[in-house]
Every structure is written in C-alpha cells, then in structure tokens.
Amino acid sequence: xxxxxxxxxxxxxxxxxxxxxxxxxxxxxxxxxxxxxxxxxxxxxxxxxxxxxxxxxxxxxxxxxxxxxxxxxxxxxxxxxxxxxxxxxxxxxxxxxxxxxxxxxxxxxxxxxxxxxxxxxxxxxxxxxxxxxxxxxxxxxxxxxxxxxxxxxxxxxxxxxxxxxxxxxxxxxxxxxxxxxxxxxxxxxxxxxxxxxxxxxxxxxxxxxxxxxxxxxxxxxxxxxxxxxxxxxxxxxxxxxxxxxxxxxxxxxxxxxxxxxxxxxxxxxxxxxxxxxxxxxxxxxxxxxxxxxxxxxxxxxxxxxxxxxxxxxxxxxxxxxxxxxxxxxxxxxxxxxxxxxxxxxxxxxxxxxxxxxxxxxxxxxxx
Amino acid sequence: xxxxxxxxxxxxxxxxxxxxxxxxxxxxxxxxxxxxxxxxxxxxxxxxxxxxxxxxxxxxxxxxxxxxxxxxxxxxxxxxxxxxxxxxxxxxxxxxxxxxxxxxxxxxxxxxxxxxxxxxxxxxxxxxxxxxxxxxxxxxxxxxxxxxxxxxxxxxxxxxxxxxxxxxxxxxxxxxxxxxxxxxxxxxxxxxxxxxxxxxxxxxxxxxxxxxxxxxxxxxxxxxxxxxxxxxxxxxxxxxxxxxxxxxxxxxxxxxxxxxxxxxxxxxxxxxxxxxxxxxxxxxxxxxxxxxxxxxxxxxxxxxxxxxxxxxxxxxxxxxxxxxxxxxxxxxxxxxxxxxxxxxxxxxxxxxxxxxxxxxxxxx
Numbered sequence: 001x002x003x004x005x006x007x008x009x010x011x012x013x014x015x016x017x018x019x020x021x022x023x024x025x026x027x028x029x030x031x032x033x034x035x036x037x038x039x040x041x042x043x044x045x046x047x048x049x050x051x052x053x054x055x056x057x058x059x060x061x062x063x064x065x066x067x068x069x070x071x072x073x074x075x076x077x078x079x080x081x082x083x084x085x086x087x088x089x090x091x092x093x094x095x096x097x098x099x100x101x102x103x104x105x106x107x108x109x110x111x112x113x114x115x116x117x118x119x120x121x122x123x124x125x126x127x128x129x130x131x132x133x134x135x136x137x138x139x140x141x142x143x144x145x146x147x148x149x150x151x152x153x154x155x156x157x158x159x160x161x162x163x164x165x166x167x168x169x170x171x172x173x174x175x176x177x178x179x180x181x182x183x184x185x186x187x188x189x190x191x192x193x194x195x196x197x198x199x200x201x202x203x204x205x206x207x208x209x210x211x212x213x214x215x216x217x218x219x220x221x222x223x224x225x226x227x228x229x230x231x232x233x234x235x236x237x238x239x240x241x242x243x244x245x246x247x248x249x250x251x252x253x254x255x256x257x258x259x260x261x262x263x264x265x266x267x268x269x270x271x272x273x274x275x276x277x278x279x280x281x282x283x284x285x286x287x288x289x290x291x292x293x294x295x296x297x298x299x300x301x302x303x304x305x306x307x308x309x310x311x312x313x314x315x316x317x318x319x320x321x322x323x324x325x326x327x328x329x330x331x332x333x334x335x336x337x338x339x340x341x342x343x344x345x346x347x348x349x350x351x352x353x354x355x356x357x358x359x360x361x362x363x364x365x366x367x
Numbered sequence: 368x369x370x371x372x373x374x375x376x377x378x379x380x381x382x383x384x385x386x387x388x389x390x391x392x393x394x395x396x397x398x399x400x401x402x403x404x405x406x407x408x409x410x411x412x413x414x415x416x417x418x419x420x421x422x423x424x425x426x427x428x429x430x431x432x433x434x435x436x437x438x439x440x441x442x443x444x445x446x447x448x449x450x451x452x453x454x455x456x457x458x459x460x461x462x463x464x465x466x467x468x469x470x471x472x473x474x475x476x477x478x479x480x481x482x483x484x485x486x487x488x489x490x491x492x493x494x495x496x497x498x499x500x501x502x503x504x505x506x507x508x509x510x511x512x513x514x515x516x517x518x519x520x521x522x523x524x525x526x527x528x529x530x531x532x533x534x535x536x537x538x539x540x541x542x543x544x545x546x547x548x549x550x551x552x553x554x555x556x557x558x559x560x561x562x563x564x565x566x567x568x569x570x571x572x573x574x575x576x577x578x579x580x581x582x583x584x585x586x587x588x589x590x591x592x593x594x595x596x597x598x599x600x601x602x603x604x605x606x607x608x609x610x611x612x613x614x615x616x617x618x619x620x621x622x623x624x625x626x627x628x629x630x631x632x633x634x635x636x637x638x639x640x641x642x643x644x645x646x647x648x649x650x651x652x653x654x655x656x657x658x659x660x661x662x663x664x665x666x667x668x669x670x671x672x673x674x675x676x677x678x679x680x681x682x683x684x685x686x687x688x689x690x691x692x693x694x695x696x697x698x699x700x701x702x703x704x705x706x707x708x709x710x711x712x713x714x715x716x717x718x719x720x721x722x723x724x725x726x727x728x729x730x731x
Contacts, residue, residue, distance in 0.1 A: 021648075022648070040671040131502075134502035187648075195644040282556050306415065306464060
C-alpha cells in the first residue's frame, strides 16, 4: 500500500509542477496579490476631507471647527460661504463632509438653546459616509457637553476612556493582508484538487486507475497532498511579506502552521467534493468558483460579519475562510493561542470531515 | 470575413453551450446569488455590534448607562460577566467587538459631582467598523448623564443616497462588478477548452480565419452575458427597487458595450494559456479581483497610492462603475459620461485586436 501511495503522489506532484503558469499563479496569489491589496486597500479610516461653511464667524464657531479638525478624523480642506460652492467638490470626491454652522450659533449655544448644525455627507461612498456621520455626531456632542451653560450642568459628567485594542491606529492594512492570505489559501485549496480529480475523468485516465489496486481514499490522499504541501509552504513568503508590511505576529508561528494545515484540509475537502460531483473541467471550474464566491463573502473580509443579517451570520459558520480569518486575526493581531481559537479549529475539522465523508460516499459508487 | 462561416462557427458554439445545462444554469444563477448576497449582506452603518458589559457598580446610574448603549441601536448585549478577564477573553476570541467597563463607585461619584471614569474597549481588527463604534461610544459617554440630544444638534444629510440605503449605493456598483466577474470566466474556458481537448486542431484545419474565430466565439458568450446583464438589472431595479434617476436606455446600451468588452477580456485570457485551470485562475486575477477590489466598488480609488490608481485605471470596471452610478444615483447623461463610455469602447477594440493577434493558427 505504501508503494502505491508513493507512486500516486509522485504522479500528482509531476502533474502539478509541469504547468509553469500554475506555479506562477500560486506564488502570485501568496505574494504579489497580498502586497497589492494591502498597499492599495489599507485605506485610511481617518483624515476625511472636510469643508466648512461658517455663517456665524464667532469664537464659538471657530472653536467647533478647531475641535473637528483637532483629532485625526477630519482634515480641513477649505472654508466656503455657501452650500452651492461645495456641491461640485462633493460630486468629484474632493470633499467628504461639509459642515454648515448657522448664524447666531454662538449665542444659541451659550443660552443652551437648540443650535442645529447642517452636515452634508457624500453618500455615494457608504463606507466613508457612515464614518463621517459617526465622527461628526461624536465631536458635536463632546463640544456641547464641554460648553453647556452651568445651569444645565447639574452634575459632572463621566470621563470616558475609549481605547482601540489590537490595531490602535485603526489602519485597514493589517486586516487586509490577513484577509488576502486566507483568500489565497481557500481559492487554491478548492480549485487545484477539484481540477486534479476531474482531469482524470475527462481525460479518461480514471479507467486506468480503476483497474489498479488503488483504493478510493488513497486516490483522495494523492490528489490533495500536493496542494496541501505547496500552499502550506507558500505561507512562508507570505509571512515575510506581512512582517515587511508591519503586521505584528503576536502569536505562535507553530500554532499558525498547524491551524493553516487544518484550514487547508477543509479547503481541499471542498475541492475534492467538487471534483467528485462534476464530470468536466468546465463544470468543476464554474462550480468551485460558484462556491468560492459566497465563502469569500461570508468570511468577513469584504464586510464585517456583525453587520450582516442573522441568517447570513449563521450561514457564515459554514465558510472555512471565516474561521481562518478569525484564526489569523487572533494569532497575528491579538496574540491569541489555541486556548481561544480551538472553537474555530474544531469548526474547520468538522467541515473537512463532513465534506470528505460525503465525497467518499459518493465516490465509492463511481469507483 | 465570411459571414456564412462565421455564423456556422457561432452556431456550433451555441450548440455546445446549450448541451451543457449545468454551465448555463451556473452562468445565469451566479450573478443573482451575488446580487442577493451583497445587497442583503452589506450594511454601511454599524448596527447591533456585540458588546460585553462588565458592570461592577450595579447602581441605577450604571444600569442607565448600559441601557443607553443598548438602546442606541449600535450595540447589542453579548454577555455581562462580573470580571474583566472574561471580557478580555471574549474580545480575543472575536466573540465581541467592544467591551464596556463600569468600575465600582461609578454611581456614587456621579452623584457627588466627581468625574466618573468609564472604559470602552473596541476591537480594532475591522478598522472601519471600529472607528464608527468608538465614535458612537464616545458620543454616548459625552452625553451621559444628560439627554443624548444636546443643544448642539448635528442634522446630518447624506447626499446622493439619502438614508444611507446601502442598496442604492451597492446595486449600481454591482452591475459593474458582476458583469466583469462572470462573463469573462465563462469565455476564458472557451478557447482553452478546445486547446486542452485537442479540438482546436480541427479549427486549425478549417478555412476559418482568425477574425472569424474570435468573433464567432465572442458572439454567443456576449449573448449569454447580455442575458446576465438583463437579469442583474431586473433584480436590482425591480426586486430591490433601486430608482434610476437617468436614462434606462442609456444604461442598457452602455451595459451592452461593457459586456462585449468583458467577454473579450475573457477571450484574450483564453488565448494566452494552455489549460482550463490556468485560464480560470488567470481570469480570476485579471477580472474578478480588480473588479472587486480596485474598481472603487467598496474601496474608494482616491484613497489608494498613485501607482494603484494607475493600476485600477487599467481595467474597464471603474469606467462602467462611473457610468452606472452616474446614471442611477445622480441622473447624469451622455454630456457628463461620454469620456468613460469612450474609454470602454476603445478598450473593447484593443482587447479584441490583441486576442485575434494572440490566436495563432499554428501548431506550436
């Protein structure tokens, strides 16, 4: 049995290494794509472009503007005298937010009367818009609480201390790099074994295998091992890149390697399953693509999972990528270990067990 | 170009596709799934983020503060443990996005007019939702114990997309992304399949010219892609009821042009590689990834470094995104959009010529 397995394995590795485009794609996904996405998409969640229309021109209104630009949230682009002037810039994306301070603003604030603040946010980029709105509300409330007339201030307020852990400067870079790492693993982990399985069927060479004493599970092992080995190996250049990009590695590298293998196992189990239920390469490619896309979407890389409706949150449990993203975010950013991450690892093992078993049952009938 | 040969070849292609109902099913169902996932799955504002509250005070004031957080709509209670350690563990496991610590004597200090410290810790892993959560968290804390509505009242209006309806923003963007992601994938397999199966030798032996071959492959796939476009448009505009401010006819016309463009990209990929597997992965890298990540669909292009702005400009998606969002959200017309349309048209021609040039009728 050992001799058979070794023979099958060397056949699969030869197949894999024979196509230079494939090796290029693997390396590209694990390195270049990682660098590109991280550099380009690690967008700044701070420094929104602010335009101000100050009809009041008082000490109080200037203080408000100062407070708006004091933190990292806003950068003052320009002052305007009417809303009409800002319209074109908002449309171009040269401004994200316009704050309009009404006349008599100072007087109203001092008397504790209502002072409505006009705020216009460019909604055509929702990501920016939601943040801009939150920042403006926060700063306006702080301004008001500091400036409330004594009569309205019966007690001293709370002294809030808000801290952001694990990623204190709130860059998107670190998370993006990790998300892309997981993405590369899932993509290759599904597509490569699926193609390897189906190719035999389409080329008819599966008949040759059938007449050999090879057993179904041996074929499975031979089909998934090259992908497992190559994708696990590809983690190392990625680690180098994430280090260069400033992603901290607070956890244990061995834990990362172990959990990566667990994750890749779940990915290749999906790939094998796809390879079993399809009969041509075209079908296999389309189906794995079809499956990959929702799995990517449900991983939280594109949109955070907690912003999804409950049924999609539940569905996200079935995405191996979701668990792996939590695992790498935990390991790299939070310094978590197996004690915290075992639940995700268990979910991955569950997914692979289910897919391998299902695949094996179906394949036994074809075999 | 001989029209009869061209049509005969196209017919062969159509027959081939129509005998694979699985492929057609996937091709037509996939865009719909993507549309639904995105529209239902992406919300622009943060709602109901899980929050762990450690209330060591257990006074009316601390309960009131907790209620403020939970009634704001931004947070929902995940757990209320007694010790800080388990809150930290929940953060580390990713079970919660934020933790609120209310220390002992919070209520007493407030009542005595001293300043009462409160700590809110936000998980920064997801930067943009962390930024929103910490801003709202601060806003709630500043206002406490007064009314949340203070004398300075920011009246936020969101232009182009009032109520921040995510679907108004997402759907026109999805038109551009979906039509770049799926049609090329299908087409990318079109030539490499013939190469892998060896049927390409029959084409080599036939009198079919390069131009006829490329056009003959292009037409049926462009047809499928156009059906995909109609399905996606119908889903977005009828099911999700996204209002179109501009001309619908213009949107469909430019859409058709765009679809021909994306299909020809798939064809170009197909002429570049030998196997279907490679074709699919190269198509992923050249169409799906840039369409998703570098088109301005989720991540704004102007926040990218200059080099990547150039990279994203090298794909047709940002231009169609511009047209689609322009027509749907802002009601723009030809007068504003002609440069983008021109770019898409020019792009299509260049890609088709490249594909025809790359397709050599030679046995290498």
